[in-house]
Amino acid sequence: MHKKRILVTVLNWGLGHATRSIPIIEELQQHNFEVFIASDGAALELLKKEFPSIKTFELPSYNISYGKTASSFKWKLFTETPGILNAIRLERKKIKDLVTTHHLNGIISDNRFGCRHKNIPSVFITHQLSVLSGNTTYLSSKLHQNYISKFDECWIPDTPGNHNLSGIMGHLKETPANVKYIGPLSRFNKIPQQEKYDYAAILSGPEPQRTMLEEKLLSSFQNSDKKIILVRGIMAENTISSKNRNLKIKNYLTSKALQEVILSSEAIICRSGYSSIMDLAKLEKKAFLIPTPGQYEQEYLARRFKKLGIAPFCKQEDFEISKLKNLEDFPGFSSLDFSVSFGDIFALFKGK
Template sequence: MNLEKRKKILVAPLNSGLGHATRCIPIIEALDNHGFEPIMASDGAALLLLKKEFPQHKALELPAYQMEYAKAHSLFNVRHLMRLGKMFAKITHEHKMVRDCVQQMGISGIISDSRPGVYYNGVPSVIITHHLNIISGDLPGLATRIQQSFIKKYRECWIPDVQASLNLSGKLGHSDDITIESVRYMGTLSRLHKTGTGKKYDLAVLLTIDGEHCLQLEDKLKELLLSFKGNVIFIRGVIEPEQSITQQGNVTYYNFMKSDELEEVLNNSSLVLARPSYSNIMDLSKLCKKVLFIPIPGNEEQLYLAKKLKKAGLTPYSHQKNFRLADIEKADIYKGLRDINGLAKWKDLFSLFEGK
């Protein structure tokens, strides 16, 4: 197809950890494969990651929210309600930037992953979220109503999960009380693919170093893993201009990995230790991995997902404060994550941008 005639689709993930950006990678690839021109937009580490994955595509910088709402919706604790005005001001500013971008660049469609200001009434706009219900904070009912008010501004809401009872997001992404029209379950999103499994590493650690709790866990793991009997690869999830690799005893540390490297490493690791972020769960389910999860302390969503998976007999979890090396052995008695075969039907989803 003539590149000049390709419709431009703005893809804008929230910069909160790396999960929103990583789950947009298969969307950008699919847009490319279906004759669209993806234009990436975000801020911070999320934007830097997308630039590394897709250096051939245009990338725009959006304003950073720098709000705790971006981290497990903790804004809705009572002590954070005073910050709502500031958050809405940032969303309004972002919305104005998107409007200018649409008008100046001829954008034909918008896919926002959890950025409530990235929409424009003049073009088909989609929001991707697995949050139909908010379970975090002191006021989950208020948080859910605000979340759903954001969602209603979009033409469609795509949930990265399946609608069937065997699903990944549970009550987060499924609701009998939802009043939002045009909710579509798009299937799970993962940038990774299952390949032949070898055993190059006994343990792979995935830990985005973002926040005090993650730094504390990293320090704890660095000490404990020196006594681990086996080869360990530790991916810190710190997106920097250059990749760095260091060795300490039996542990090889990477500051970050691109998708193809990470796919190879995880496929060839016997066990994975990670946070139960929703994007991690989707990735590791696609690879059918044995996993031990350690939720971020105080993150009610991660704890809910970890408990859900443990109850299903798939993966155990440990509390960060009490974690010991012996906890890793728990994963052997669980089934491991399974691919729920929720493949996105891209042609059907993208028909929105074709006016079909």
Template sequence: MVEDTRCQTILIAVADSNLENATKSIAIIKAMQEHNLIPIIASEGASLQFLKKEFPYITTIELPNYAINVNAYLQALNWKLMRKIPAIALAILEEKKALKKWTMEHAIDGIISIDRLGLYSSKIPSVYITQQLCPFPENANSILNKLFGFQVKKFSECWLQHNILDSGKKEADLVFKKFGIEFRHINIASRMHYKEVSIKNKLLVLLSGNEPQRTLLEQKIQNELVNFKGKVVFVKGLFEKEQQRVVLKKVTYYNYLTTKQLETVINESDLVLCRPEESIVADLIELSKKAFFIPETNNIQQLKTACILKDSKQAAFSLLEDFKIEQLNYIHEYKGLTTTDITVNWQELFSLFRVKQNT
């Protein structure tokens, strides 16, 4: 084996999943650039448009539309996903056909696929990134898990993402090994950096999530803000063609912010009110912010994260129906999210793309 020292071109494919996958991919793309890898971004829908704005100078490819949200169905009941297996299989075949063309056109040396099951190749290193390698851990031997595991095994490696608070790695190891899958644990990296700046906003509201939950959260917080004293920045989490800014008395509304803009406004805000999604938690930890969380009631991962942070006295949370703006008055009882020395060894991970067989 010899190491290839030239710059490798890597296709990074991102499933369109309410911008969460796109958001998490930003840190990976930046790390690729820092390690002399040339990224080509492939995605669809809002995620593709979002990443185009984040990286206007990077070549992009539009992926075939799944027509379904695979991640959402992986969290649904087995019978609901069973009905979608033909559509998923067709989408995978379309991806495989398109990949052959892209590999030739762009001289692609490797693939990083974030929850796109069909983007792998036996000729070049292919990595699958996911947070739920076993969608149904309560029944690890189910037909659906076996089908999912069979597909993931076609990749060279699987990188299993965790937020740095996740304590379920040992349980995951036991489940995944049943499928004989080679995988690495990696932490979700922040896309932001701490800056020493003056505080300009008393509260930053960050909305996210599926509809109608996102709209219900927006309406609830807007009603509660009537009794809030202080300057507020309110980011609706709606990615649209043009960025919009509206000022209504003490509240400045944005439909969305780019990563650089969001980094600035988080650093300048005293408190952040949001969902405890993995990417934003990683960012708040990196920036050492105080936060109050409103997890989605039926989202097990968000509820777990919120409980861990509350038990460790880092941040408080409330369910949507119980939330009152007065609860923010007690945030001083919590120490805030603090930085850690946990990092991602990108050099080691990317070494997969540096090594080629002697010929």
């Protein structure tokens, strides 16, 4: 019998959208779908490494970047809006071509607004029904909800109740009719692991802020006697080293290797991006969070988990290694008791 063909499209903004697509792709394969992948940049490179046998396509880049200061982020995003809208128009044309040439039966889009088609089921994945943007939150949320409404379904990688990860971002007073909660998505599984490191620092997110945090951490770690591993989160060949023998540096790790590093570390130092939060919950880890400057979503999540007594955080500019002592006062993340049938979730693509 002919396998239904599903195209998974992923936003290239840091690596979080790509990593949380991994369990969706694996579930699709297990449910006997033929999967295709489309993205651009580092996200596409990561998915090629994780799924070397899957056919991939390159999509137009949104070219989203940060300023060097927190205050410039919103303005930079505003100035880049025409380019983003043009990329959305171009990817809609590309999707139209791909649906025709490869006889696709469905599309799952992680935050790519133009990746839908009127003739086949199209799904949008996001954890943000509300898009936090300071004094423009109402406007940014309404614009986002308008885009979401054009898809057949919107899947939220969180739980529907009060015991959830995304807080006000993924939960409205009235849930839109096309929204389904599919539970947190993580490529990892918790298995016993011998402790090797005191801290694993895992970097992610767009430039130049990724590099700025890397430089801050390397400076803080240079004289530490703690066993630390730094995963830079870049798909590059050129490596760097440290004079500190207790510090190991890796550019990038595959899912299996990164899972081992996280599980064999006493605590994790990372951004408070939502994909990282889902991974921390799945593996039930202690974490010190450093939100990306100017990114309201990450600042909200960092404050939320500190207020809930789960994890400490500090601003990037304020980080120093002595602040990690605060980890002693927080128990860390725990997994959410929520299960979902992907057979039921994928019924949309089976014409049921």
